[in-house]
Amino acid sequence: MKSAWAFAFANLRRNRKRNLATVAAIAFGYAGLVLLGGYAVRIERFLKANAVFIQHANHVAVWVQGGLDNAAAEPDKYQFDKAQTDTILAWAKGDKRVERATRYLRGFGMAGNACATRPANLLGIDPQEHAALLQHPELLEASPELARPAQGQWAYQVKDAPRGVALAAGLQKVLQKPKVFDEVRGRPPAPTVLDCDTPKAVEQLAADADIQIVGQTYDGTLNAVDGQMVASFHAAEPIAEDTAMIVPLASLQTLYATERITYVGLLLHDSADAGQVALDLKAALAAKDMKTDTYTYADQTWAPYYVGTMAFLGSMVGFITMLVTAVLVFTVAGAMTLAILERLREFGTWRALGFERGHVVGLLVRESLLVSLIGLAVGLAIGLCAAFAINSGGFRFSPPGVAGSIQLLITPAVWACAAQAMLLPPGIMVATWWVVRGQMRKKPVDLLNAATA
Amino acid sequence: MSEVLVDVQGVHKSFELGMTKVRALRGLDLQVQAGEFTAVVGASGSGKSTLLNLIGCLDEPDEGRIVLGGQDISHLDDAARCKLRNRKIGYIFQAFNLVPVLSVAENVELPLLLHDELSAQERGERVAQALVDVELTEFATQFPDRLSGGQRQRVAIARAQVTRPALVLADEPTANLDSETTAKLVDLMVDLNQKRGVTFLFSTHDEKLMGRVARVVRIRDGKVAAEAA
Ligand SMILES: Nc1ncnc2c1ncn2[C@@H]1O[C@H](COP(=O)(O)OP(=O)(O)OP(=O)(O)O)[C@@H](O)[C@H]1O
Ligand SMILES: [Mg+2]
Numbered sequence: 001m002k003s004a005w006a007f008a009f010a011n012l013r014r015n016r017k018r019n020l021a022t023v024a025a026i027a028f029g030y031a032g033l034v035l036l037g038g039y040a041v042r043i044e045r046f047l048k049a050n051a052v053f054i055q056h057a058n059h060v061a062v063w064v065q066g067g068l069d070n071a072a073a074e075p076d077k078y079q080f081d082k083a084q085t086d087t088i089l090a091w092a093k094g095d096k097r098v099e100r101a102t103r104y105l106r107g108f109g110m111a112g113n114a115c116a117t118r119p120a121n122l123l124g125i126d127p128q129e130h131a132a133l134l135q136h137p138e139l140l141e142a143s144p145e146l147a148r149p150a151q152g153q154w155a156y157q158v159k160d161a162p163r164g165v166a167l168a169a170g171l172q173k174v175l176q177k178p179k180v181f182d183e184v185r186g187r188p189p190a191p192t193v194l195d196c197d198t199p200k201a202v203e204q205l206a207a208d209a210d211i212q213i214v215g216q217t218y219d220g221t222l223n224a225v226d227g228q229m230v231a232s233f234h235a236a237e238p239i240a241e242d243t244a245m246i247v248p249l250a251s252l253q254t255l256y257a258t259e260r261i262t263y264v265g266l267l268l269h270d271s272a273d274a275g276q277v278a279l280d281l282k283a284a285l286a287a288k289d290m291k292t293d294t295y296t297y298a299d300q301t302w303a304p305y306y307v308g309t310m311a312f313l314g315s316m317v318g319f320i321t322m323l324v325t326a327v328l329v330f331t332v333a334g335a336m337t338l339a340i341l342e343r344l345r346e347f348g349t350w351r352a353l354g355f356e357r358g359h360v361v362g363l364l365v366r367e368s369l370l371v372s373l374i375g376l377a378v379g380l381a382i383g384l385c386a387a388f389a390i391n392s393g394g395f396r397f398s399p400p401g402v403a404g405s406i407q408l409l410i411t412p413a414v415w416a417c418a419a420q421a422m423l424l425p426p427g428i429m430v431a432t433w434w435v436v437r438g439q440m441r442k443k444p445v446d447l448l449n450a451a452t453a
Numbered sequence: 454m455s456e457v458l459v460d461v462q463g464v465h466k467s468f469e470l471g472m473t474k475v476r477a478l479r480g481l482d483l484q485v486q487a488g489e490f491t492a493v494v495g496a497s498g499s500g501k502s503t504l505l506n507l508i509g510c511l512d513e514p515d516e517g518r519i520v521l522g523g524q525d526i527s528h529l530d531d532a533a534r535c536k537l538r539n540r541k542i543g544y545i546f547q548a549f550n551l552v553p554v555l556s557v558a559e560n561v562e563l564p565l566l567l568h569d570e571l572s573a574q575e576r577g578e579r580v581a582q583a584l585v586d587v588e589l590t591e592f593a594t595q596f597p598d599r600l601s602g603g604q605r606q607r608v609a610i611a612r613a614q615v616t617r618p619a620l621v622l623a624d625e626p627t628a629n630l631d632s633e634t635t636a637k638l639v640d641l642m643v644d645l646n647q648k649r650g651v652t653f654l655f656s657t658h659d660e661k662l663m664g665r666v667a668r669v670v671r672i673r674d675g676k677v678a679a680e681a682a
């Protein structure tokens with residue numbers, strides 16, 4: 001005797017056209033979901049890499065308690081001193097989950113070009129530590145484009161610019177420095193005093209890549225450091241585009257006459273550990289009388305752009321998945337209704353031979369489950385092929401915060417494909433059960449006399 | 454001496470047909486002895502199918518009692534009806550009602566799948582024997598759509614008696630067959646009745662058949678009108 005599954009499969013071949021249509025509907029619907037999910041997974045990787053490596057959220061960040069709100073106003077009180085920084089770095093070194101630690105100093109200042117100054121948001125990071133972030137395999141895999149500046153080279157790549165700074169493209173523009181250090185190297189310097197209010201100024205400003213940074217030390221005296229603009233970059237937000245500037249940590253500490261830093265970012269071997277590392281680090285520091293706040297890259301307050309976008313994208317994908325699933329469930333329910341109506345007399349025969357209602361319902365639920373599984377398998381194949389084709393096609397687009405365009409990639413993930421497929425078989429089984437059950441309430445004699453088939 | 458296998462006592466059955474009520478059976482009485490070969494005849498609409506469906510536990514009477522092998526089957530729950538249909542009754546339908554995706558042997562085996570007491574091997578032996586009885590052994594692996602009408606109905610006969618039921622019901626089993634095939638089929642049923650003692654109760658329109666049948670029950674207006682032996 002055939003197994004129940006073989007029987008279900010044989011029945012599917014009876015009305016080949018309709019079942020093919022049903023399988024096709026499921027396959028194309030699911031293929032669409034696979035692509036959508038693959039796109040979302042890709043965007044997630046991209047945004048995460050952007051947040052962790054480019055926006056310097058890292059996997060875990062540790063601040064002085066309250067620092068996120070107050071460090072700008074009271075840097076002395078809300079930033080780590082040298083001893084505290086060393087304590088954190090030592091802990092990070094001793095923890096196997098931590099790949100590396102990076103020190104950051106944040107502050108305000110004025111960026112000047114000898115004629116005019118502009119307010120600037122300064123991020124101090126050691127060029128070598130910055131290099132490690134920018135060359136990180138996870139970043140390069142997610143999007144090598146993110147790691148590249150819009151113009152020039154990062155400070156660590158320019159050996160003869162000891163105080164290489166990078167300006168956001170908007171700031172670069174208002175400071176009238178169209179050429180980076182590499183492009184003006186060896187040229188005669190601009191005169192010490194520029195003809196600022198004359199048309200000559202444009203040319204004079206463009207002749208070098210020198211930037212002055214003016215700021216206030218923590219005890220209130222005005223101070224300035226020089227920098228060479230080695231690179232410009234695009235910031236993620238419009239405001240940052242006109243103010244953001246990356247400065248070597250040492251230069252910024254000189255400007256503020258401090259050894260303090262604002263926060264330490266930790267990169268982990270496995271970002272899934274972030275939550276636990278954040279807790280452990282906070283506890284370990286508390287034991288040494290350091291009150292801190294720790295954040296992970298998945299923290300709304302710490303990486304709002306990433307977290308907010310993913311929440312939105314996640315609910316979009318979830319909603320569309322539900323919608324497609326619902327449509328497919330109704331499609332299959334419709335096809336099953338027809339199939340059942342055509343076969344009432346057969347079901348009457350089963351009943352006459354002594355099979356109970358549940359038995360017949362089970363047969364049909366099996367059939368519809370089989371249809372949905374075949375449809376899902378075909379859909380997965382179509383989706384993966386389409387993803388491959390799209391990825392080979394080399395389509396490009398320009399998301400915010402990226403110099404130039406990045407390639408449109410679809411990277412389906414097993415967990416996403418599984419999650420999107422998960423609802424369909426149960427939905428279809430329930431729909432079939434519901435449709436069949438109504439018909440099977442009929443008496444056997446009415447099934448046998450049904451005017452169909 | 455014979456025992457009463459089927460005892461139909463004062464059975465009424467009506468159907469709602471739109472606004473009107475069709476009284477198909479109006480106090481029908483009938484007894485069938487074990488081992489009998491009985492034909493039910495009557496004009497179209499006289500209630501033959503209705504009667505067979507009630508005896509076959511495919512429907513329930515409005516009034517009256519039906520006793521099958523000493524058990525009142527008029528009002529049973531679904532599970533009990535299923536069990537009864539599977540164990541006690543075999544059915545032969547006018548349109549054969551074979552399952553198209555199952556082979557001849559699989560069709561015959563179908564009701565035995567509910568017999569947990571039988572091993573697969575025992576089921577196979579029963580199926581083989583049933584196919585020998587209807588002379589279809591060499592068609593065991595064929596599918597129904599490859600068979601003629603007469604062959605299909607023989608498969609149905611094999612399926613109906615493979616469970617060794619007390620009673621085989623056949624509602625116009627020959628209506629879809631030509632006269633030659635019909636004659637052979639009736640011979641086969643008579644043969645099974647005599648060799649294996651299977652009790653047959655079947656309905657027919659065909660006057661020619663009646664001569665070959667031991668007992669003919671005529672129904673008119675939902676009642677037994679006359680009986681010829
Ligand atoms: N499900 C039903 N719904 C409505 N009326 C029905 C139903 N089944 C039978 N009837 C009616 O009951 C009466 C008896 O029908 P039945 O089918 O038993 O007659 P029959 O003797 O088998 O006729 P035929 O020789 O044409 O098969 C008929 O008038 C028929 O219209
Ligand atoms: Mg009839």
